[in-house]
Amino acid sequence: MAKDVRELRDLRGAAAAKGREILDKAEAEKRSLNTEERSAWDKAMDDVKRLGTDIEMEERQLAVDLEMVKSGLAKHEEQRGKGGDPDVEKRTAAFRKAILLGESRLSHDELRFLMPEQRGMTAGNDVAAGFLNAPPEFVKVLIQNVKDKVFIRGLATIYPLTSGVSMGAPSLDTDVDDGDWTGEVNAAAEDTAIGFGKRELTPHALSKLVKISNKLLRSAAMDPEAIVMDRLAYKFGITMEKGYLTGNGVNQPLGVFTASNNGVPTTRDVSTGNTTTSITMDGIISTKYSLKAQYQAKAIWLFHRDAIAQIAKLKNGDGQYLWQPSTQAGQPDLLSGRPLMMSEYVPNTFTASQYVGMFADFTHYWIADSLSLQFQRLNELYAVNNQIGFIGRLETDGMPVLAEAFARVKLAA
Numbered sequence: 001m002a003k004d005v006r007e008l009r010d011l012r013g014a015a016a017a018k019g020r021e022i023l024d025k026a027e028a029e030k031r032s033l034n035t036e037e038r039s040a041w042d043k044a045m046d047d048v049k050r051l052g053t054d055i056e057m058e059e060r061q062l063a064v065d066l067e068m069v070k071s072g073l074a075k076h077e078e079q080r081g082k083g084g085d086p087d088v089e090k091r092t093a094a095f096r097k098a099i100l101l102g103e104s105r106l107s108h109d110e111l112r113f114l115m116p117e118q119r120g121m122t123a124g125n126d127v128a129a130g131f132l133n134a135p136p137e138f139v140k141v142l143i144q145n146v147k148d149k150v151f152i153r154g155l156a157t158i159y160p161l162t163s164g165v166s167m168g169a170p171s172l173d174t175d176v177d178d179g180d181w182t183g184e185v186n187a188a189a190e191d192t193a194i195g196f197g198k199r200e201l202t203p204h205a206l207s208k209l210v211k212i213s214n215k216l217l218r219s220a221a222m223d224p225e226a227i228v229m230d231r232l233a234y235k236f237g238i239t240m241e242k243g244y245l246t247g248n249g250v251n252q253p254l255g256v257f258t259a260s261n262n263g264v265p266t267t268r269d270v271s272t273g274n275t276t277t278s279i280t281m282d283g284i285i286s287t288k289y290s291l292k293a294q295y296q297a298k299a300i301w302l303f304h305r306d307a308i309a310q311i312a313k314l315k316n317g318d319g320q321y322l323w324q325p326s327t328q329a330g331q332p333d334l335l336s337g338r339p340l341m342m343s344e345y346v347p348n349t350f351t352a353s354q355y356v357g358m359f360a361d362f363t364h365y366w367i368a369d370s371l372s373l374q375f376q377r378l379n380e381l382y383a384v385n386n387q388i389g390f391i392g393r394l395e396t397d398g399m400p401v402l403a404e405a406f407a408r409v410k411l412a413a
Contacts, residue, residue, distance in 0.1 A: 008058065009327055012051035016312075016325040019044035023313055045309055048325060049342075052333075151343050152244040152256075155300070155362035156398065159201075161370040166202040169366075169401070199262075201368035203395035204251050206239060208232055211387045225390070229375055232392040236373060238345075244365065244398045245345050253398035256365060256406060257347055257355050263400040264408065269355075271410040276352040279307060279409060281314045284322060287359050288336055290407045295361040299405075300332075301340040303357040304348035307409075311335060350411065357409035364405040371395035 022041045026033050033041060090110075161167055177193045210228050217224055243253035254263045270290050273282025291299055303311065314322045324334040332339040338359070347355045371394050378389035400406055 008051055008055045012048055012055065012325065013327045015044045015047035015051065019048070019312065020321065045312065049305055151241060151302075151341060152362060152365060152398070153240065153367065156244070156365040156367045157363050158367045158369060160372075161203060161368055165370075166200055167368045168198050168200040170198055199366070199399065199401045201366060201397040201399060203368055203370040203397045204253075205371075205393065205395050206236060207391060207393045208235070210390050211382055211385075212390070214386050214388060217388060225377075225388075228390050229392075232375070232390070233373060236392060236394060240396060240398075241343070242345050244367070245343065246347070247398075249399065253367075253396070254400070256358060256360065256400050257408065264403050264406045268403055268406050269408045269410040271353075271412050274410070274412050276412045277350050278411070279310050279314075279356060281316060281322060283409065284311070284314065284336055287357075287407050287409050288338070291359060291361075292404065295405045296338070298361040298363060299338060299359055300362065301335045301338060301357065301359050302346055303340065303342060303409075304344065304346040305342050306348040306350070307346070307356050308340070308342055310350075352411055353413045354411050355408050356411060358406065359409070360406040364400060364402040365398060366401050367396060367398040369394070369396045 019041050022033065022037050022044070026037060159167055176191050180189050182188065210232065212224050212228060240253070243255060245255045246257050247253040247255040248258055249255075249260060249262065254260060256264055258264075259266045259269070268290075270287040271283070272286040273280050273284075288296070308323070312321070312323045316322060322336050323340065326333050332341065334340060346357065350356060373392065373394045376391045376393070378391065382389050
């Protein structure tokens, strides 16, 4: 790693503090940012975003490296015989410290416990590519990559379909009215409010074909097949992300930012306090408390980075910023005390009556998969053109199933 995770977090915190310093100065002088200050603030926010991405990448790589070391340690134990390796825990601790802080920060004793393959990883050798030689492992990692890069899937409730072409669940659309106080011998009044409905998910096919020439496959310095599969997996993830957020529900998922009585209706829109072009502190508070307490316990904020650039300036009545950038490993940024996530695919048009964010318990977004991500290699179909075809396929559907668990941030009309 070029920098350890702790150093990256320190740099991100410094960039956020620099941005706040610029805003505080202008606010104290009761004026808007000048051109130079605006440029400096934009750079600080870009640094916060870039460093946040770097931190995420380093933490994900660390998780992969640790899994590989775990496998290596198991193999090492097997080679040593039934007695195992008495220093397994010390080797693992030394490797974790080397990854987080750098091998130079290890003591002589800690260095002694590192195995040769562990030293190779901490020195930056490309040992992680070794798993690509085994097709089953390669497919497994690609599937995980899709889950990592698709934001909603990580929070939604996912149901794999093992039979049938769709999945349905009954829904209580309107509840029974409150009970009536009656006399001892009075007849009970009949309820007419209760109403049932159905939420049905029908997985839709998603596919893409890419062709590569045999000459390129033979002569390329890098592995074109691995690159194509990796990019297909990534783009499938992005396509699903867009569907879960903004899909119209016609042969594709129904997105949370699509107003629909089958998903999140307009009654769950919150614009109170916002202006026609920006999100305000009052708007954030109105949105947060439009959700019942039981949903707030799991709810997160979801915004585009353009919206977060606005929110980063907001303060409460005590002068405290609503947005709190994370400075601890594994902890998310917070907005009004709840985790804040950023997606490039959240709507970001800041004009009257537009959706620009959400506060929701995304466990109430359901996804039904009938075909997990699969790849097929076509060796003969395009042979006349001296090409090999690669097809990626999956089948999925998704929709919000409980409207009151979602609150959309909307700009004023």
